[in-house]
Structure formats: C-alpha cells, structure tokens
Amino acid sequence: MSETKYTEDNIRSLDWKEHIRLRPGMYIGKLGDGSxxxxxxxxxxxxxxxxxxxEFVMGSGKTIEVAIKDGVVTVRDYGRGIPLGKLVDVVSKMNTGAKYDSKAFKKSVGLNGVGTKAVNALSSHFKVQAVRDGETKFATFETGALIEESAPEASSLRKGTKVQFTPDPSIFVNYKFRSEYVEKMLWNYVYLNPGLTIMFNGEKYYSENGLKDLLSDNINGEIMHDIIHLKGEDIEIALTHAERSQSEQYYSFVNGQHTTQGGTHQSALREALVRTIRDFYGKNYDAADIRQSVICAVSVKVIEPVFESQTKTKLGSNDIGPDGPTLRTFVNDFLKNNLDNFLHRNADVAEAIQKKIVRAERERKELSGIQKLARERAKKANLHNKKLRDCKIHYTDKDERHSETTLFITEGDSASGSITKSRDVKTQAVFSLKGKPLNCYGLTKKVVYENEEFNLLQAALNIEDGLENLRYNNVVIATDADVDGMHIRLLLITFFLQFFPELVQERHLYILQTPLFRVRNKKETIYCYSEEERRAAILKLGSKPEITRFKGLGEISPDEFKHFIGEEIRLEPVLLGPGQKIEDILAFYMGKNTPERQEFIIDNLRVEKDTEENLKEV
Structure with missing residues (x-):
C-alpha cells in the first residue's frame, strides 16, 4: 500500500468567510429549511x-424594525450606530467588535462579534448601513466578499444601524421563514426587555410586565392562582400552577437567550423552589409534588456565560460572574427571600399552592403501584425493545449534531422497515406503533402507565418529569396520508397535548411530509408532494413520463426513502395558534360529536379525484 504524502502543500489556510461557509454548523448549528x-x-x-x-440594553434606541419579504430580511435599529470607520471590519473581520470590551457589553446576548460575520458569510447578499454623528456609510457584500463600500456622507437620517441580508439558497436549500417562529422569537425579546418596541412587517410587539406577560399570553388552560412575579438585579421569575395535573413547564433565558434545554440556572430554580416551599410550610413535601403542574419563566443575567453548544440552548456556567456567587446560591437566596415574603403577604396564593401539593401527593400515591409496574416493564423493554430502533446521538448529548436528533413514530412494520433501513443511525430513531393508539381524550395520566404503548413511548422520549431530559429534538409522526393515517396522527397529537403539552408548545412535534407521486423519465426523477407539483413535473419532463402514486409509506423503497428523511426532509410543525386553549381544541376534535364539528367537517371536505382521472386531464 502506497503511503500518502503529507507535505506543506497539504496545509490549507481558509480565510474567515471560507471557514464559515465550509463549516456553518460550527457557527449556527444545523442548516435546515425553516421548518x-x-x-x-x-x-x-x-x-x-x-x-x-x-443597543437597547445600553440605553440607546427603544424601537427595532424587522421586515421579511420574499426571503429578504431587513433589521433597522435606532441605537448609536456602528462607528463608520469600522463598519466593514465589524461585519467581516474576525476578533473585531465591541463585545470584546467587557465594560460595554458585560452581559450581552450576541456571539462575541462572530454573529454578524457568520450572517454575512452565509448570505448571498448582505448590506450594512450605519448613521452616526450626522453622517452615513454603507457596505455591500456577496457571500462575505466586499462588493462596494461607500464614502461617509452627510445625512439627516436618525442614528442607528440597518442590516439587510438574503440567506444563501445554495446553503439553505428551499428555505422559507415561518412567521410563527419569527413572532415567537420577537415576543421573547419584548418580554425580556419591557419598554422595547419591535415592529415586524407593520405589527407591533411590546410588553409592559415582562415575564408575567409571557406566562399570561402562553398559558393554555385554567390556573390555580394569580401569577407570582418577582424581580431583582440580574434575575426575574414569574410563577403559577396549572389547574389540571401536568408535568413541569419552564421558559428559561440567560442574557436574553432562550435556553430551550434549560441548564444550571433552571436546575438551581427547581431546587430553590422545593427548598423554599418546604421551609415556608414547615413540611418535608416530596419534590415531585411541589413541582407538579408548575408553569414558570426565569431570566438571569450572567457575565460571560458558558453554553453547552454553539446554538446556546443549554447553560453550563456554574457562576453568575468571576467574582459573584454560584448560580445555585444566587437563585436560592433570591427565591428564599422574595417568594417567602410574597407567600406571607398573599395567604390566598399560599393556600392554593398547598392544596395543589396535597392533591399531587394523593395522585402520586394512587399512581405509585401502576408507575412501579410500568417502569419495570419499560426497563425490561429497554433491553429488548422491539418498538424502538434507537440512534447513537441524543438531544441531551454535547455532540455538535444533537439538534438533528429525531424520533420517527410510525405505524405498521412495512413503514417502520423502510425508515429503519434508510435512516441515519447516528441521529434518527424509529418507534413502531402496533395499530391505532388509544384515544386518551378526557382520561387521567393513569392511562400513560396502564397503556404499554404510551408508557414505552414516554420512556423512549424520557419526558415523564418534563422536557429537561428529552432525548430527541424532533418528534416526527410518520403515518400514511390516508384516513387511517390521519386518524393515528390525531390520536398521537391528542396524547401529547393531553399529557405533555410543552412538547408541542416548545415546537418539538412534527408531521413527516412524504411524496404522493413519483414522476420520471429515463433521465430524471421528480418526487411530488401535491397535485400542483405533479402537474409541474409532467410539464417539465414532457412526452408522457411514468407516474407512480404512493398510497402508503410501505410502498416506498428504502433506497427512495432516504431522500425524504435526509437533507431534503419536509416537516410540517404541529403549532398552537395564538390564544388557542388546549382544552378547547381537544374538546372540539376529540370530544363527543357536535353540530359545530359536523359543520366544520362538511365545510372543509376536500374531495380528491382518483389518480387515473387526474392523469386524463394532463
């Protein structure tokens, strides 16, 4: 075997933009298409x-304008404006930026001056304009390369910075901004920065009461008591309990970053809550009973936080700063003083919380025998669980691909067989259902432990005690697009909404879109997900191409299936609309037949013609 030469010629130096474009995952996590x-x-x-x-945090600029149209993003603020002499450097030279000056940006949210450079490098078009001291200047880039730089000129525009960019379609293939995701991001910004106004495509986002508004706007059912709102220096907490029994639900933030996987600050809060409640009531209540049904938002500010991944979804720091206390001590001391004082002053809230704890204790004892049996079954099943084909990386791992982790929930052996054979074994797992799952609408959590399939699904996801240890970032329902498949989707969505609503609220649940048709000739194959795409494919390929209609996932060969669950996967997120209550949704779709639902079905009936008839039209 010949030896590969290793010389100076093998050493290649990449400039800043080449490195970002070659390894985008190091800077922004996964690419995706916006789903x-x-x-x-x-x-x-x-x-x-x-x-x-x-800029707003530093006391400059109370309004930010955001616009997204046809894939082009524009962000305009009215802060101090980037110094004109450094305009190009700030968006194109590594290790340049005000965030390296810890006095100016001690607790900033951005990526230490790397963020805008990553945006520049990964955009097909990028333009930055600054207005400062009565002058303005702009610079234009393409894929990170400077195309044009203007000279400073006098301007009557308001001071600030305007950035416009178009994500590079060669990197973000078939991307589409979903307004639901953008809106949630913007709402989080205003909740964390009371007094800030964000305008998005003409709509105004504003919050007066911070995290208290976040909870009241996102709670999906009745609550047991008024929201407790506690604010201190570098910490804010809003807290209540759901009327219905459910697992813990947290919205946690560090320096404005939504830490969807929690971290040290969330763990500190959970501990401090238990300790404070036990001390207040003078009773050694079980931690699970204290935290059951809690809905809580927490925001902390930390000097130079350390996150467990580049996308900053989980905090790893143990201290609030080089000279400060540990996060555990800081959160515990704050809650011990402020929550204790609040409960002493608000006897009705203290009484409601105690009632909730006693109820949770009773429910736990009623369930304990069933839980024990269920856990033993799940433990045995884990050793030889035929339902779960697991993957090697999990969402809780510190792996750079952890956000790609996906669990496909399939029906029947043929569908699960196709996915199992074509999946990426590192990041994609498969859970096989045996027929239709139980309709659990209106049932208690007891059914999760009594029903073997639900119990194994709960164990596979590891969500019994909340989302903190969720094993897969994406939970994907993969069923046929026929009546039975649709019904299974609805039953699974009901299960998650009924017992684990935070999985839906935190945007982890999806429906797998699979092609309805394959249109091909000898040179090219096109997979079509709708009637419109099928027509377009026939026009493109011309001269009577071969058309196949897929009636079920089992009909798609593993070789073909890898196209639909790989880089070009199409996922439809399961989203709750603003102000929608889970109880109302479940009652409408899964409750007894009502005239309203019958009317809805009739109004929304879509009659699909037989494939052969469709083909005759072309």
Whole structure:
C-alpha cells in the first residue's frame, strides 16, 4: 500500500468567510429549511437582532424594525450606530467588535462579534448601513466578499444601524421563514426587555410586565392562582400552577437567550423552589409534588456565560460572574427571600399552592403501584425493545449534531422497515406503533402507565418529569396520508397535548411530509408532494413520463426513502395558534360529536379525484 504524502502543500489556510461557509454548523448549528425553530435562517436573524437588543440594553434606541419579504430580511435599529470607520471590519473581520470590551457589553446576548460575520458569510447578499454623528456609510457584500463600500456622507437620517441580508439558497436549500417562529422569537425579546418596541412587517410587539406577560399570553388552560412575579438585579421569575395535573413547564433565558434545554440556572430554580416551599410550610413535601403542574419563566443575567453548544440552548456556567456567587446560591437566596415574603403577604396564593401539593401527593400515591409496574416493564423493554430502533446521538448529548436528533413514530412494520433501513443511525430513531393508539381524550395520566404503548413511548422520549431530559429534538409522526393515517396522527397529537403539552408548545412535534407521486423519465426523477407539483413535473419532463402514486409509506423503497428523511426532509410543525386553549381544541376534535364539528367537517371536505382521472386531464 502506497503511503500518502503529507507535505506543506497539504496545509490549507481558509480565510474567515471560507471557514464559515465550509463549516456553518460550527457557527449556527444545523442548516435546515425553516421548518424547525432552531434552523439556521432563524439563527441568522437572531444574531442581527441581538446586536440591536444590546443597543437597547445600553440605553440607546427603544424601537427595532424587522421586515421579511420574499426571503429578504431587513433589521433597522435606532441605537448609536456602528462607528463608520469600522463598519466593514465589524461585519467581516474576525476578533473585531465591541463585545470584546467587557465594560460595554458585560452581559450581552450576541456571539462575541462572530454573529454578524457568520450572517454575512452565509448570505448571498448582505448590506450594512450605519448613521452616526450626522453622517452615513454603507457596505455591500456577496457571500462575505466586499462588493462596494461607500464614502461617509452627510445625512439627516436618525442614528442607528440597518442590516439587510438574503440567506444563501445554495446553503439553505428551499428555505422559507415561518412567521410563527419569527413572532415567537420577537415576543421573547419584548418580554425580556419591557419598554422595547419591535415592529415586524407593520405589527407591533411590546410588553409592559415582562415575564408575567409571557406566562399570561402562553398559558393554555385554567390556573390555580394569580401569577407570582418577582424581580431583582440580574434575575426575574414569574410563577403559577396549572389547574389540571401536568408535568413541569419552564421558559428559561440567560442574557436574553432562550435556553430551550434549560441548564444550571433552571436546575438551581427547581431546587430553590422545593427548598423554599418546604421551609415556608414547615413540611418535608416530596419534590415531585411541589413541582407538579408548575408553569414558570426565569431570566438571569450572567457575565460571560458558558453554553453547552454553539446554538446556546443549554447553560453550563456554574457562576453568575468571576467574582459573584454560584448560580445555585444566587437563585436560592433570591427565591428564599422574595417568594417567602410574597407567600406571607398573599395567604390566598399560599393556600392554593398547598392544596395543589396535597392533591399531587394523593395522585402520586394512587399512581405509585401502576408507575412501579410500568417502569419495570419499560426497563425490561429497554433491553429488548422491539418498538424502538434507537440512534447513537441524543438531544441531551454535547455532540455538535444533537439538534438533528429525531424520533420517527410510525405505524405498521412495512413503514417502520423502510425508515429503519434508510435512516441515519447516528441521529434518527424509529418507534413502531402496533395499530391505532388509544384515544386518551378526557382520561387521567393513569392511562400513560396502564397503556404499554404510551408508557414505552414516554420512556423512549424520557419526558415523564418534563422536557429537561428529552432525548430527541424532533418528534416526527410518520403515518400514511390516508384516513387511517390521519386518524393515528390525531390520536398521537391528542396524547401529547393531553399529557405533555410543552412538547408541542416548545415546537418539538412534527408531521413527516412524504411524496404522493413519483414522476420520471429515463433521465430524471421528480418526487411530488401535491397535485400542483405533479402537474409541474409532467410539464417539465414532457412526452408522457411514468407516474407512480404512493398510497402508503410501505410502498416506498428504502433506497427512495432516504431522500425524504435526509437533507431534503419536509416537516410540517404541529403549532398552537395564538390564544388557542388546549382544552378547547381537544374538546372540539376529540370530544363527543357536535353540530359545530359536523359543520366544520362538511365545510372543509376536500374531495380528491382518483389518480387515473387526474392523469386524463394532463
């Protein structure tokens, strides 16, 4: 075997933009197409807005304008404006930026001056304009390369910075911004920065009461008591309990970053809550009973936080700063003083919380025997669980691909067989259902443990005690697009909404879109997901191409299936609309037949013609 030469010629130096374009995952996590809230296009948007937020935090610029049209993003703030002499350097030279000056940006949210450069490098078009001291200057780039730089000129425009960019379609293939994801991001910004106004495509986003508004706007059912709102220096907490029994639900933030996987600050809060409640009531209540049904938002500010991944979804720091206390001590001391004082002053809330704890204790004892049996079954099943084909990386791992982790929930052996054979064994797992799952609408959590399939699904996801240890970032329902498949989708969505609503609220649940048709000739094959795409494919290929209609996932060969669950995967997120209550949704779709639902079905009936008839039209 010949030896490969290793000489100076093998050493290659990449400039800043080449490195970012070659290894985008190092800077923004996964790429995606916009169907998931942590896809790259939203990270690009976030990095630009973060800089404007930092200006607001520093006391400059109370309004940020955001516009997205035809894939082009524009962000305009009214902060101090980038110094004109450094305009090009700030967006194109590594290790340049105000965030390296810890006095100016001690607790900033952005990526230490890397963020805007990553946006620049990963955009087909990028333009930055600054207005400062009565002058303005702009610079234009393409894929990170400077195309044009203007000279400073006098301007009557308001001071600030305007950034416009178009994500590079060769990197973000078929991308599309979903307004639901952008809106949630913008709402989080205003909740964390009371007094800030964000205008998005003409709509106004504003919050007066911070995290208290976040909870009241996102709660999906009745609550047991008024929201407790506690604010201190570098910490804010809003807290209540759901009327219905459910697992814990947290919205946690560090320096404005939504830490969807929690971290040390969230763990500190959970511990401190238990300790404070036990001390207040003078009773050694079980931690699970204290935290059951809690809905809580927490925001902390930390000097130079350390996150467990580049996308900053989980905090790893143990201290609030080089000279400060540990996060555990800081959060515990704050809650011990402020929550204790609040409960002493508000006897009705204290009484409601105690009632909730006693109820949770009773429910836990009623369930304990069933839980024990269920856990033993799940433990045995884990050793030889035929339902789960697991993957090697999980969402809780510190692997750079952790956000790609996906669990496909399939029906029947043929569908699960196709996915199992064509999946990426590192990041994609498969859970096989045996027929239709139980309709659990209106049932208690007891059914999760009594029903073997639900119990194994709960164990596979590891969500019994909340989302903190969720094993897969994406939970994908993969069923046929026929009546039975649709019914299974609805039953699974009911299961998650009924017992694990935070999985839906935190945007982890999806429907797998699979092609309805394959249109091909000898040179090219096109997979079509709709009637419109089928027509377009026939026009493109011409001269009577071969057309196949897929009636079920089992009909698609593993060789073909790998196209649909690989880089070009199409996922439809399961989203709750603003102000929609889970109880109302479940009652409408899964409750007893009502005239309203019958009317809805009749109004929304879509009669699909037989394939052969469709083919005759072309």
């Amino acid at each position: 998931s809230p942590d896809d790259g296009i939203y990270i690009l948007l976030k990095e630009v807005i973060d800089n404007s937020i930092d």
